[in-house]
Every structure is written in structure tokens, then in C-alpha cells.
Amino acid sequence: MNKIGLIIRREYLTRVRKRSFLIMTFLGPILMAAIYIIPIMLALNSNNENMRIAVVDESHWFENRFQDNKEHTFVILPGQPIDSVKNLVKENIFDMALYVPPTQLNIPSNAIVYSIRQVPMEVETYISRVMQKEIEDQKLMANGVDPEIVSAVKTDVNLSIMRMDEKGNEKETFTKVQFTLGIALAMLVYMFIIFFGGQVMQGVAEEKTNRIIEVIVSSVKPFQLMMGKIIGVSLVALTQFVLWIVLTGALYLGFSAFMGLSNPEMLSSGTVMAQQISNENVMNNESVQSILQIVHSIDFGTIIATFLIFFIIGYLLYATLYAAIGSLVDNNTDAQQFTLPVTVPLIVAIISSFYIVNNPDSSLSVWLSMIPFTSPISMMVRIPFGVPIWQIVLSIVLLAGTFVLMTWIAAKIYRTGILMYGKKLSYKEIFKWLKYK
Amino acid sequence: MTKISVNEVTKCYAGHTALDRISIDIPERCIYGLLGPNGAGKTTLIRILNQITMPDTGQVLINGEPLGQRHVASIGYLPEERGLYKKMKVGEQAIYLAELKGIKKAEAQRRLKQWFDKFEIGGWWDKKVEELSKGMQQKVQFITTVIHEPDILIFDEPFSGFDPINANMLKESILELRDKGATILLSTHNMASVEELCDRITLINKGKSILEGKVSDIKRQHDTHKREIVVRTTTPQAIYALGDTYNNIKVEQTDVEDEMRLTLFSATSNDLIAQLLQNGQLVSYKEVLPSMNDIFIQEVQSQNQAS
Numbered sequence: 223m224n225k226i227g228l229i230i231r232r233e234y235l236t237r238v239r240k241r242s243f244l245i246m247t248f249l250g251p252i253l254m255a256a257i258y259i260i261p262i263m264l265a266l267n268s269n270n271e272n273m274r275i276a277v278v279d280e281s282h283w284f285e286n287r288f289q290d291n292k293e294h295t296f297v298i299l300p301g302q303p304i305d306s307v308k309n310l311v312k313e314n315i316f317d318m319a320l321y322v323p324p325t326q327l328n329i330p331s332n333a334i335v336y337s338i339r340q341v342p343m344e345v346e347t348y349i350s351r352v353m354q355k356e357i358e359d360q361k362l363m364a365n366g367v368d369p370e371i372v373s374a375v376k377t378d379v380n381l382s383i384m385r386m387d388e389k390g391n392e393k394e395t396f397t398k399v400q401f402t403l404g405i406a407l408a409m410l411v412y413m414f415i416i417f418f419g420g421q422v423m424q425g426v427a428e429e430k431t432n433r434i435i436e437v438i439v440s441s442v443k444p445f446q447l448m449m450g451k452i453i454g455v456s457l458v459a460l461t462q463f464v465l466w467i468v469l470t471g472a473l474y475l476g477f478s479a480f481m482g483l484s485n486p487e488m489l490s491s492g493t494v495m496a497q498q499i500s501n502e503n504v505m506n507n508e509s510v511q512s513i514l515q516i517v518h519s520i521d522f523g524t525i526i527a528t529f530l531i532f533f534i535i536g537y538l539l540y541a542t543l544y545a546a547i548g549s550l551v552d553n554n555t556d557a558q559q560f561t562l563p564v565t566v567p568l569i570v571a572i573i574s575s576f577y578i579v580n581n582p583d584s585s586l587s588v589w590l591s592m593i594p595f596t597s598p599i600s601m602m603v604r605i606p607f608g609v610p611i612w613q614i615v616l617s618i619v620l621l622a623g624t625f626v627l628m629t630w631i632a633a634k635i636y637r638t639g640i641l642m643y644g645k646k647l648s649y650k651e652i653f654k655w656l657k658y659k
Numbered sequence: 660m661t662k663i664s665v666n667e668v669t670k671c672y673a674g675h676t677a678l679d680r681i682s683i684d685i686p687e688r689c690i691y692g693l694l695g696p697n698g699a700g701k702t703t704l705i706r707i708l709n710q711i712t713m714p715d716t717g718q719v720l721i722n723g724e725p726l727g728q729r730h731v732a733s734i735g736y737l738p739e740e741r742g743l744y745k746k747m748k749v750g751e752q753a754i755y756l757a758e759l760k761g762i763k764k765a766e767a768q769r770r771l772k773q774w775f776d777k778f779e780i781g782g783w784w785d786k787k788v789e790e791l792s793k794g795m796q797q798k799v800q801f802i803t804t805v806i807h808e809p810d811i812l813i814f815d816e817p818f819s820g821f822d823p824i825n826a827n828m829l830k831e832s833i834l835e836l837r838d839k840g841a842t843i844l845l846s847t848h849n850m851a852s853v854e855e856l857c858d859r860i861t862l863i864n865k866g867k868s869i870l871e872g873k874v875s876d877i878k879r880q881h882d883t884h885k886r887e888i889v890v891r892t893t894t895p896q897a898i899y900a901l902g903d904t905y906n907n908i909k910v911e912q913t914d915v916e917d918e919m920r921l922t923l924f925s926a927t928s929n930d931l932i933a934q935l936l937q938n939g940q941l942v943s944y945k946e947v948l949p950s951m952n953d954i955f956i957q958e959v960q961s962q963n964q965a966s
Contacts, residue, residue, distance in 0.1 A: 433738070435742070437804075
């Protein structure tokens with residue numbers, strides 16, 4: 223085996239065998255699955271308790287409007303003084319008391335809920351919604367409008383967005399799905415670069431502070447050691463990524479099978495609820511079916527291919543920079559001043575991704591997806607919206623070119639840095655190293 | 660035959676010259692001492708030999724050929740600042756380092772077993788390096804330096820961190836390696852070990868070679884003709900009186916009763932001895948050569964004053 227292969231093997235094996243790698247590998251999918259499963263569990267479990275609510279409506283407007291369901295039972299207590307009802311709540315005969323104060327002429331718009339415990343969100347929402355509806359209906363009727371007409375007038379507009387290309391092909395787009403997908407891909411690239419780039423930096427710094435570096439570079443060229451480490455860590459990243467996908471899939475299937483066997487109806491209702499809860503802000507109105515349809519319409523081949531290319535080259539670019547920084551570390555505080563310039567473009571890219579999802583084809587978005595230090599993240603945000611091939615290719619070429627250039631620079635810094643101890647380093651000094659033979 | 664030839668090598672770092680047109684020839688099967696005060700440029704020279712850094716000008720020849728990547732496998736290097744991967748197991752790590760020098764895994768395993776038995780550390784194979792004491796780590800490090808049986812060995816302060824017993828074991832191993840055909844470059848501040856081990860030395864100061872040659876020759880060149888004569892006598896007054904008749908003779912009582920020591924700086928002392936024999940018995944006559952320690956200090960100081 224050649225030397226760089228030996229280095230890659232050691233870097234890979236020592237990391238994969240670590241306990242922290244195992245923990246991360248299993249914790250990641252569990253967390254991801256939890257995001258999906260917990261809302262379902264909550265949705266299924268919230269039915270267990272029935273709230274008994276005493277209603278004292280001195281205005282008598284709402285007495286017959288509240289309806290019982292699994293979560294709450296309303297008991298109308300007409301003419302009871304509220305103080306004695308409050309005592310019933312204290313004695314735990316009722317969970318809470320709803321009090322509507324008397325009014326002279328108008329429909330009341332104030333009410334008070336007395337409760338010992340925290341009032342569940344659903345109950346609160348239900349009560350205010352019922353009252354609001356009743357008040358609105360009454361006001362409409364007072365103005366001679368039939369509430370039936372109003373609800374018949376309410377219309378949901380279904381706006382379809384069709385993207386055309388020069389050949390006249392039309393394709394329906396689904397902004398909300400692309401929005402979520404773009405942000406998710408960008409976050410994934412960002413997290414992997416920060417995490418595994420950091421591992422490269424730590425590995426380099428460890429070899430330097432361990433002082434094993436001098437022994438190693440008497441056997442291999444510093445460049446071989448640096449690239450071996452970067453590639454070794456990238457394989458760890460890919461292993462982790464693949465394991466996460468496999469394990470998340472297995473967990474999801476296992477959970478579905480378990481829930482499906484015990485209660486198929488609950489699962490489907492739970493899934494719908496979970497979908498609605500987790501996507502509340504983005505796609506409240508779309509049904510599960512249409513989401514699935516959208517998911518199928520997305521060109522996953524292109525997305526996965528570009529994701530892998532930008533992720534790998536982007537990681538490589540940053541990993542070389544992190545390796546150079548690691549070689550400058552003497553003690554950990556020193557590294558901070560050098561990590562900052564590397565982290566800034568990543569942070570700029572991740573923050574601007576929220577602008578890009580809203581304006582994927584604006585000139586700023588295009589520029590950000592071309593500049594090599596932001597492109598691995600910014601391009602991922604744009605990809606689900608469809609990016610012209612020439613832009614993708616140009617961006618990849620720029621990224622790869624910068625990677626080669628940065629590797630050359632980083633290797634020079636690395637080569638000198640790993641053997642430099644106890645010296646306060648400035649950017650000026652490091653710049654000189656580039657000229658060393 | 661010359662094994663390593665350093666020709667007019669210069670290396671400059673930002674602002675200072677670490678090596679200034681230095682030339683050294685190291686013969687085959689020789690233990691060669693590289694001496695010099697801190698910051699003289701020893702480490703820079705060693706790093707150039709290991710191809711860790713490149714010279715600005717000048718060149719290094721190994722067996723008459725320019726130093727290149729293929730020589731990596733024939734050089735073993737024990738740096739002054741040592742280190743191993745702390746979290747890695749001893750055996751695994753030793754194999755890895757041997758593989759980096761181009762040894763096949765099975766062969767590395769076989770040789771390592773021999774060395775581990777020799778150094779009585781066979782039980783450490785599966786221990787992590789961080790569990791070992793510093794002295795134990797030094798042994799492992801030494802083994803990883805020689806495991807690929809290089810014909811050139813470079814030791815930078817090899818004895819630091821060893822207790823006297825282990826230091827002796829190390830010394831014997833170094834001599835054994837030389838006898839088996841290795842050429843050894845030893846950089847150390849420990850002048851006693853230089854006298855015990857080195858055949859030749861170069862003393863460098865401020866990037867320049869200021870003294871070079873066989874240890875025995877250098878000592879002779881720096882001979883101050885100091886001689887020590889010890890006589891046994893019952894008449895010490897006569898000896899003191901005799902001493903007064905010569906210039907530059909110090910006469911003193913030794914720790915042993917009836918014994919007198921005369922220290923003189925003259926190679927020719929037949930007259931004195933003849934006279935001494937009349938007053939007592941000659942116990943010993945000794946030529947006192949300067950120690951490498953003295954030579955080191957003298958040479959470096961005189962050069963520093965001159966510049």
C-alpha cells in the first residue's frame with residue numbers, strides 16, 4: 223500500500239473506532255426520527271384526558287354553543303354565582319371554570335377562565351374560536367348579512383406556478399417544498415463542513431502538540447500527510463452520512479411497522495397530524511397526498527448529484543484551510559484568530575440562504591452561488607428551484623480551481639507551521655512562508 | 660568511504676541564517692557527533708538530512724548520490740522532541756510507523772516482536788501509549804526509529820529521559836547497530852556520551868562548522884601538555900622544594916597518606932622524574948587530555964569573542 227493510502231487508513235480507522243463516532247452515528251438518526259415521531263406520539267397521547275369545564279355565562283350568549291368532544295366536556299351552570307363555581311374548581315370537581323360577565327346591550331367580547339392547572343392550548347383555542355365565530359355571526363346578522371353567505375364567499379385560491387424553458391416545456395413548481403429542501407440541504411452542507419473540517423483541524427493540531435509530526439514527516443511528505451488526513455476524514459464523513467440515511471430509514475420503517483400493526487387508523491391520523499404540526503408554517507393547507515405528489519415531482523437525481531459534488535469539493539476546500547489553521551495551533555487560544563476568517567464566509571452563506579430561498583434567481587443569489595467560499599452552501603439553496611446547467615458547471619469549475627489553489631497555499635503554510643513552536647505568529651509572517659523553497 | 664556528504668549547505672529563515680555554507684563528510688560505519696550550542700543550527704541540518712526542509716543552496720549526497728525521496732527508507736530519525744499518537748495502541752502504532760518506512764506488515768510484526776523481547780516490553784503490545792510512563796514511551800520510540808533497519812540513523816539527544824540502566828542499554832544498542840553496519844549521526848549536549856561513543860565530531864556554532872575531526876585527534880590538537888605524576892614519599896618537604904625549582908608545577912598532597920601529586924604543563928619531564936625517583940616511588944604518570952566539554956566551551960567562547 224502506498225504511503226498516502228496508509229495515512230488514509232489510519233485516519234479513517236482511528237476515527238470510526240472511536241466511541242464518539244458510534245454515539246453520533248446512533249444519536250443522529252434517533253434525533254431525526256424523534257422530530258418525526260414525537261409529534262405523532264403527542265398527538266396520540268393528548269386524547270387521554272378529558273377536561274371538565276363549568277360554564278357560567280351571565281350574558282347567556284354562548285350557553286349552547288360549546289360542544290363536547292374527547293378533550294373537553296362543558297357543563298352549563300346557569301344562575302350560579304361565579305365564586306361558588308370557583309370553589310368547585312378548587313375542590314377538583316371541575317378542571318376549570320369559564321366565566322362570561324353580564325353585558326347590557328352588546329355581545330360580550332370578554333371572558334375569564336379560572337383554573338388551578340395550566341390550561342391546555344387546544345381548550346383555550348377552542349373556546350376563543352367558538353366565541354369569536356358566534357360574535358361575528360351575530361354582528362353580521364345585526365347588519366343584515368346571512369353568515370351562510372359569508373362562509374360560501376370564502377374561497378381558497380389554488381395558485382399553480384409553471385416554470386417554462388426556452389423550448390416551451392412547462393413544469394409545475396412547488397415553492398414551499400423547494401424552500402424547505404433548499405434550506406435543509408444548505409444546513410446539511412454547513413454542518414458537515416464545520417464538523418468534519420473541525421476534525422481535520424484538531425487532528426493536525428494533535429499531531430503537532432504530540433510532537434509525533436517530526437517522526438511522520440521524516441517518512442512522508444507533509445503534503446501526503448495533509449491530504450491523507452483530509453481524505454481519511456472525508457471518508458468518515460461519508461460513512462456517517464450513509465449510516466445516518468440507512469439507520470433513519472430503518473428506524474422509520476420499524477416505527478411504521480410497529481404502529482401500523484397495533485393501530486393502522488391511528489397511524490394515518492397521527493401522520494397527518496404530525497405533518498401538519500411539523501409543517502405548520504410552511505404548508506398548512508396542503509394535504510399529505512399533494513405533498514407526496516410534489517416530492518415525487520422533484521428531480522432527486524440532479525439534487526443528489528449536485529449535492530455530492532458541492533459537498534465533497536466544498537468540504538475539501540475548507541478542510542485544507544482548516545488543516546493550515548491546525549498547523550498554526552500552539553495552544554488552543556491561538557487558533558481562534560485564524561479560524562475566524564475561515565468561518566465568516568460559511569456564516570455569511572448560511573445567513574444569506576434565507577434571502578436566496580426567496581430570490582433564488584436574483585443577481586446576489588447567483589453571485590453567492592458562484593463565489594467558491596459560499597457556493598457549496600448557496601448553490602444547494604438554489605438547486606431545488608432549478609439552476610441553469612452552465613451556472614452549475616461554472617460554479618463547480620470555480621470551486622474546484624479554488625480548491626487546487628488553496629491546497630497549494632495551505633500546503634505551504636502547513637509544511638512550515640507544523641514544525642513551528644513557541645512563536646507568536648502574524649499574518650505577515652505566514653505570508654512569508656509561501657515564498658519558502 | 661563517505662556515507663553522507665553535506666556540501667556547502669546554506670539555509671536562511673526570515674531574518675537569520677541558520678546554516679552558513681556548512682560542509683560535513685560522515686564516513687560509513689561511524690558514530691558521528693554533531694555538537695553545538697543551542698540555536699547553532701543542528702536541528703536545521705538534521706531536518707535537511709531528513710528532507711523535512713530543503714536547503715537554500717548546496718546539496719547533500721548519500722553514497723555519492725543526491726539526497727532524494729528514495730533515501731527515506733534508509734534513514735531512521737529519533738527527534739529531540741518525541742511523540743507518539745497517545746490514543747493508539749503501542750503495537751498498532753509501531754507497525755504503522757514501520758509501514759510508513761516501507762516495511763511490509765508481517766515483516767514489521769516479526770521484527771517488532773524481537774525488539775520488544777530484547778527491551779523486555781513484550782507485554783505492552785496492546786496498551787495505549789498514554790498508559791505508558793515517559794521512559795517506556797522512549798523505548799517504544801527508539802524501536803520505531805530502528806525497525807526498518809536503516810543504514811543511516813540520526814539520534815537527537817537520544818539519552819534524555821532514560822535512567823542510567825536504560826541509558827546503558829541504549830548505548831549498547833547504538834554500538835551494536837554501528838557494528839552491524841549503520842552510520843550514526845548523534846546530536847547531543849552530553850559530552851560524556853560523545854567521548855564514549857563518537858568516532859568523529861563536528862562542532863557548529865552560529866551556522867558554521869568551527870571544529871571537525873576524529874575525537875582522538877581533536878583532543879590531541881587541544882593537548883595542553885598537562886601531565887600528572889603521583890609519587891609515594893616519606894619526605895614531602897623535598898618534593899615541595901623540588902617543585903619550586905621548576906616553573907608551572909603544582910605540588911599537592913593527595914587523599915592518600917604519603918602520596919604527592921605534581922601537575923605540570925610540559926611533555927618532557929625526564930629530569931623531574933629522575934629527581935623524583937631519588938625521593939620516593941613513582942606511583943603513576945598520566946597524560947591529561949582536555950575533555951570534550953572543555954574543548955566545546957573553549958572553542959565556542961573564543962569564536963563568539965572573535966566575532
